[in-house]
Each structure stands twice: as C-alpha cells, then as structure tokens.
Amino acid sequence: MNQFIFSVLRLPEMNLLQVDITNFTIDSKSSPKDFIIFFVVFALIIVIGIVAGTSKKGGSGKRGGGGLGGLFSTFTLHRLGRSIGLHREQIKMLDFVFKTDGVTDPEKSINTTALLDRHFRRAYRVIEQSSNTDEEAQNRLALLFSTRNVLENTVSGGMTSTRQIKDDTIIVLNFGKEKHATSVITARGDHLTLECPHNAVGSPIKVSRGDKTTALLFNKSNKGFSFETRVTGYSTHQGLTTLLLAHSNHLKFLSQRRFRRKQMVIACYLFLVYVEGSGKKQRLIADKRRFTGNIADISVGGCSIKISAPVQVGARLKIEFTQGASKVAALGQVLRSNRSGMTTVIHIKFLKVSRKSMNIINAFVYEYAHE
Secondary structure (H helix, E strand, C coil), rough: HHHHHHHHCCCCCCHHHCHHHCCCCCCCCCCCCHHHHHHHHHHHHHHHHHHHHHHHHHHHCCCCCCCCCCCHHHHHHHHHHHHHCCCCCHHHHHHHHHCCCCCCHHHHCCCCCCHHHHHHHHHHHHHHHCCHHHHHHHHHHHHHHHHHHHCCCCCCCCCCHHHHCCCCCEEEEEEECHHHHHEEECCCCCEEEECCCCCCCCCCCCCCCCCEEEEECCCCCEEEEEEEEEEEEEEEECCCEEEEEECCCEEEEEECCCCCCEEEEEEEEEEEEEEEEHHCCCEEEECCCEEEEEEEEEEEEEEEEEEEECCCCCCEEEEEEEEEEEEEEEEEEEEEEECCEEEEEEEEEEECCCHHHHHHHHHHHCCCCCC
C-alpha cells in the first residue's frame, strides 16, 4: 500500500482529467488505516489540481490586457470597494474598469485621480462601443458614473506630506482671526518656504518664531488639504523676505462637493415651471415663454446660471442646453441668487434629470467624451 501511495505522488503529470482511476488497485490485505491514507492522498491530489488550474486561469486575465488576475487581487479590490462605500454592482463595475485597462495595483489607482480618470475614460469608450442598444449603454454608463462619483470624495491625490507641495502653490495661513494668502517658493529642504504675506498696508506681517498656524491649500486636481504647523523663522530669497514653516506629515483631506463640478460658458434656455391641479392630479407645466442665460458651472447635482431677468428663490425652472450633438434637459429649483451689476447669478439644484442627460453631463464634467 505504501508503495502505491509513493507511486501516485510521483506521477509526472498532475492533470486529473488524464488519470484513469479504474487502474488503481488496492491489496485486499490492506488495513483500514491504509484506506484512510489512500483517500487523504487522493483528496490532496484533487485540491492541488484545482488550485493549479485556478492559478493558470487567474494569470491569463480577461480582455483589456492582464487585468487584476488572481484570487488575492480580486479579494483586495472587493475589500477596498466595501471600505469606500461601493455597493455590489459598483464593485463589479470597478472590477470591469480596472480589467479593461489592465490595472495591477488597484489601491494606487484608487488613490490617484489622474490614473483613475484614465481607467474610467477607457471603460467609457468600451461601453459606448460594445453595448448592443442605447438603453443598455445608458444603464451601464449610469453605473460607471455613480461608481466614479463615490470615488470622487475618496481620492486624496496621494498627498500626505508638505514635502510633496509643488512650487507656486497658493496657501492660506490663519493667524488668529486673520487670513493671509501666499505662495510656496519651495518645499525642499528643512522648511516649507513661502513668500512672506503682507498686511493691508503692504508691510510684511509680523509673527514670532514658534507661532502656530493652520494652513489650507488646493492642488492642481482641485483637491483641498489642511495642516497645522508653526513658524520657524524668516529668510530671504532673491531679494524677497520669506516665511519659514515647519514641515508636516499630517495633511488632512478636505471634504468637497458631492459631485465634480466644471466651469463653462454655455448658452441655455429657461422656462418657468408651475404646478397645475391638486392632490394626486397635480402636474408640472412649463411656461411656453422662455428666457436665455449662460451656464457658468455645472455638475449632475445642479448648476449656476447668469441671467439678466430676476428670478425668485424657490422658483422651479426647466433648463435646456446643447452639449456637442446632444440636447440636455433638467428640472431645477433656485436655491439662492446673487445680483452683480446688470446680471443675476442663480444657483440651481436639479430635481429631475433623465438618465441620458445625466450621463451627458457627467461625460462633460469628467471630460470622458473627448480624448
């Protein structure tokens, strides 16, 4: 019996599909212990074969060049997705996005805005090209953008230390009740070197060594950060007085808008909307008269519009505009308005937007529709 077990373990090919178990014979003199050992060894061979097959399949990847590959990477992605707040379908979409672009380091991509947008931009094009119907495309794109919007407030830009701050970055310093905006000369060296802020009369501000301050900054990806530091002294740089701050390795990522917003100038039409009927028979009616305006910025949550006619806060409006070859329409409500000279800026919250219009807005905001 022991000789048989030894011969099985030395099989040159571990492909179970090619092993004929009918040829396995067991001596009638074998003890129950031999039977147990035989079945344990046979079970181990099956497990080894399954694991080997899974590894080969995981390494081959799917369409898009390699993908995540392997059980551990997939498990890691699901763990990351759940910790971020993605639901099951969004995690599946993120898996599709990463496999489409051959991502091998999900955590790095999730924490890098530029990489994340590159992956989602490619997936956007693949969905447009591979969907069988427009309805299928809109449903998949809606899930794509809902996933990206959740990640929007998760990505920190990878900045964890003031030593990573770029030259010329604008920083706002808080000293007591006073705020001073200045720019970074360099983050290299033992100090964070800034142009010395000036007071209202143009003189350099006077702070003492050791004074504490809270600083705010925004990087090129429009991600906001804050950190606490202290003044370490003054110096000069090319004839300018500079303020020296201690470096910090504790940058806090600031919460931001729920949806990414993009500045723009696009002409639009506005229609006042009023309620007709009462109870269950209520319906919204758009006035046939229209007036024009210019959208100043937009997200899938709302927009700001410059108009010449006054509009009351709380008014409901139908907004129409053209983006590329597509028409976009949305129902919104005026949250607030600001008068500036001859124009008024109204800030609108969207109440109802079709799935297709929402996808068009998102594609514009994230710049996925253009290479």
